[in-house]
Amino acid sequence: MKLIKIAFKSALNRKVSLSLAIFSIAISILLLLGVDTLRKQAKNNFLNTISQTDLIVGARSSPTNLLLYSVFHIGNATNNVSYASYQDIIASKKVKWSVPISLGDSHRGFRVMGTNGDYFRYYRYANGQNLAFQHGTAFSGVYDAVVGIDVAQSLNYQLNDEITLSHGIVATKYGEHADKPFRIVGILQKTGTPVDRTVMISLQGIEAIHIDWQSGTRSSLRISAEQALKMGLQPKNITAFMLGLSNRIEIFQLKRKINDYAKEPLLAIMPGSTLAYLWQTLGQFEKILMAISALVLLAGLIGLLIALLTTLNERRREMAVLRAVGAHTYHVIILFMLEAMLVVIVGCLVGIALLYGLQSIMQPIIAQNYGIYLHAQWPDTMQIIFLGLVLMLAMLLSLIPGVIAYKRSLQDGLMVKI
Amino acid sequence: MNKNVIFTTLIGVSTFTLAQAESAHQHGVANVNIAISKQALVIELDTPADNVLGFEHEPRTEQQKQHLSDTLLLLNRADSLFNIPSSAECKVQQVKIENPFAHEEHAEDEHDEHAKNTHEEHETHSDFEILYTYDCQHQLSNINMAGLFKHFPNFITLKVQWVNENKQSAKTVTKKDNQVNFNE
Numbered sequence: 001m002k003l004i005k006i007a008f009k010s011a012l013n014r015k016v017s018l019s020l021a022i023f024s025i026a027i028s029i030l031l032l033l034g035v036d037t038l039r040k041q042a043k044n045n046f047l048n049t050i051s052q053t054d055l056i057v058g059a060r061s062s063p064t065n066l067l068l069y070s071v072f073h074i075g076n077a078t079n080n081v082s083y084a085s086y087q088d089i090i091a092s093k094k095v096k097w098s099v100p101i102s103l104g105d106s107h108r109g110f111r112v113m114g115t116n117g118d119y120f121r122y123y124r125y126a127n128g129q130n131l132a133f134q135h136g137t138a139f140s141g142v143y144d145a146v147v148g149i150d151v152a153q154s155l156n157y158q159l160n161d162e163i164t165l166s167h168g169i170v171a172t173k174y175g176e177h178a179d180k181p182f183r184i185v186g187i188l189q190k191t192g193t194p195v196d197r198t199v200m201i202s203l204q205g206i207e208a209i210h211i212d213w214q215s216g217t218r219s220s221l222r223i224s225a226e227q228a229l230k231m232g233l234q235p236k237n238i239t240a241f242m243l244g245l246s247n248r249i250e251i252f253q254l255k256r257k258i259n260d261y262a263k264e265p266l267l268a269i270m271p272g273s274t275l276a277y278l279w280q281t282l283g284q285f286e287k288i289l290m291a292i293s294a295l296v297l298l299a300g301l302i303g304l305l306i307a308l309l310t311t312l313n314e315r316r317r318e319m320a321v322l323r324a325v326g327a328h329t330y331h332v333i334i335l336f337m338l339e340a341m342l343v344v345i346v347g348c349l350v351g352i353a354l355l356y357g358l359q360s361i362m363q364p365i366i367a368q369n370y371g372i373y374l375h376a377q378w379p380d381t382m383q384i385i386f387l388g389l390v391l392m393l394a395m396l397l398s399l400i401p402g403v404i405a406y407k408r409s410l411q412d413g414l415m416v417k418i
Numbered sequence: 419m420n421k422n423v424i425f426t427t428l429i430g431v432s433t434f435t436l437a438q439a440e441s442a443h444q445h446g447v448a449n450v451n452i453a454i455s456k457q458a459l460v461i462e463l464d465t466p467a468d469n470v471l472g473f474e475h476e477p478r479t480e481q482q483k484q485h486l487s488d489t490l491l492l493l494n495r496a497d498s499l500f501n502i503p504s505s506a507e508c509k510v511q512q513v514k515i516e517n518p519f520a521h522e523e524h525a526e527d528e529h530d531e532h533a534k535n536t537h538e539e540h541e542t543h544s545d546f547e548i549l550y551t552y553d554c555q556h557q558l559s560n561i562n563m564a565g566l567f568k569h570f571p572n573f574i575t576l577k578v579q580w581v582n583e584n585k586q587s588a589k590t591v592t593k594k595d596n597q598v599n600f601n602e
Contacts, residue, residue: 247455248453248455248582249454249455249460251453252451252453252460252579270579270581270586270588272581272586272588273579273581273588274588276588276589277588280588
């Protein structure tokens with residue numbers, strides 16, 4: 001107990017160099033835990049976003065691209081799927097259910113997704129959970145909208161509020177579909193998936209807001225919301241669709257049939273296996289990132305060692321006096337260990353605090369741009385074991401200055417120097 | 419800072435991982451699709467002829483013809499290629515081989531069109547498509563593919579995609595890492 005007090009008081013005398021050491025340890029801990037946390041949470045997020053959907057079909061591009069834009073709302077579709085092809089494919093007896101998806105519009109930075117009522121019936125996330133409404137119900141009219149919980153909370157929306165949608169993903173004034181406002185009829189419960197950040201309307205709604213648009217700009221012909229309703233809002237295109245099969249054994253047959261579809265170049269993917277392939281590739285990057293973080297930590301620990309070694313000269317007197325008043329040799333070594341532990345423990349705590357601080361700042365930004373939700377959580381067992389290892393390593397390193405100091409303490413410090 | 423790096427990487431990677439699953443004719447590589455639903459188990463093996471046969475042209479010499487029929491016999495022996503835990507009690511129901519050189523031996527009616535197609539291109543590339551259908555009594559936890567690598571040393575990687583009642587996933591199976599687990 002006394003030793004801790006001495007170590008602490010002694011450390012106070014060298015607070016500048018030690019706090020720099022603490023800081024460098026904190027940064028490396030932040031980096032290591034941050035990379036690890038992000039890796040785990042991103043993976044969980046991805047795996048939990050879609051469940052029990054057998055196939056996703058879109059225009060022919062890469063499987064990863066199709067998966068990312070259709071489910072995670074990352075990136076954009078390369079092309080559309082004609083509604084006729086969609087209906088042709090879902091007419092197959094192999095198909096049990098289907099959900100069309102139409103993307104491309106936004107509402108104040110949130111993506112708008114056109115779909116139909118089957119979305120709320122068949123879309124599953126996490127371990128097969130259904131979407132549930134916190135308030136209201138699914139849309140029934142053309143100008144009805146359902147919003148995810150994050151949309152409702154961050155824009156402070158209630159049921160029956162009116163919203164206008166914008167053309168394109170980036171909101172611009174000129175692309176506002178202001179003449180056809182939508183009414184919020186439902187707010188979904190939190191899912192922790194990109195659904196939370198989505199405004200959902202019917203395919204007819206998507207058709208209605210684009211009815212007086214041609215080639216991406218508004219034509220001079222204006223059609224009012226009421227007129228549009230009478231114009232038979234049959235969608236011509238959708239962005240992608242999800243499929244559930246009556247019998248999973250036929251999944252590869254149907255997939256091949258869609259990929260060989262003659263009328264239009266289509267791509268059918270299995271979301272689970274596409275994710276698995278994506279993660280296989282990312283695994284390499286994870287390893288590299290972890291290796292870099294480990295090296296940064298090593299640099300931090302060496303920084304600590306340097307801080308301890310450079311003070312050796314200053315502390316000759318201190319050690320000698322301690323020995324003179326009856327301190328054992330091991331007391332000297334323990335003093336150095338205590339100091340190293342102090343630095344590492346405080347460094348770890350600061351690092352963890354920084355991690356949480358950074359997470360809460362970055363959380364909305366990452367969620368908005370990448371649809372990935374970070375949850376602040378306690379370090380898991382692996383991470384705690386890891387922190388323990390760091391502490392042990394620091395103690396081992398502190399033996400070096402400890403042993404040097406103990407060897408010198410007697411002959412050195414009390415000798416009168418000329 | 420480091421978070422941004424990861425995500426830029428993530429998006430970057432996504433644009434070049436690409437057509438992994440549907441990769442076209444590539445020697446050494448084959449696609450294996452596994453579907454499990456209730457009692458049924460279906461394994462599809464889609465491979466360039468070179469992997470199983472060692473050549474991709476029409477068998478010309480007697481030796482090559484003999485080799486082709488040996489290969490077909492071997493491909494028929496599902497048990498020696500896929501090792502399925504005996505606890506699942508799976509029995510092979512049917513093995514269907516789509517042989518690119520089938521017009522010499524026998525052409526099934528339903529595959530006429532396909533055979534014609536492959537015929538046109540077979541001077542360059544030919545593929546075998548084999549469909550194994552099983553009937554299983556119990557839940558299946560894994561399939562080991564060491565047999566495939568043993569009997570056909572030309573295989574380097576198998577791109578396995580699988581689906582069962584709960585999950586779908588994928589794995590790149592190699593000679594060393596030769597097992598697909600369905601409960602991971």
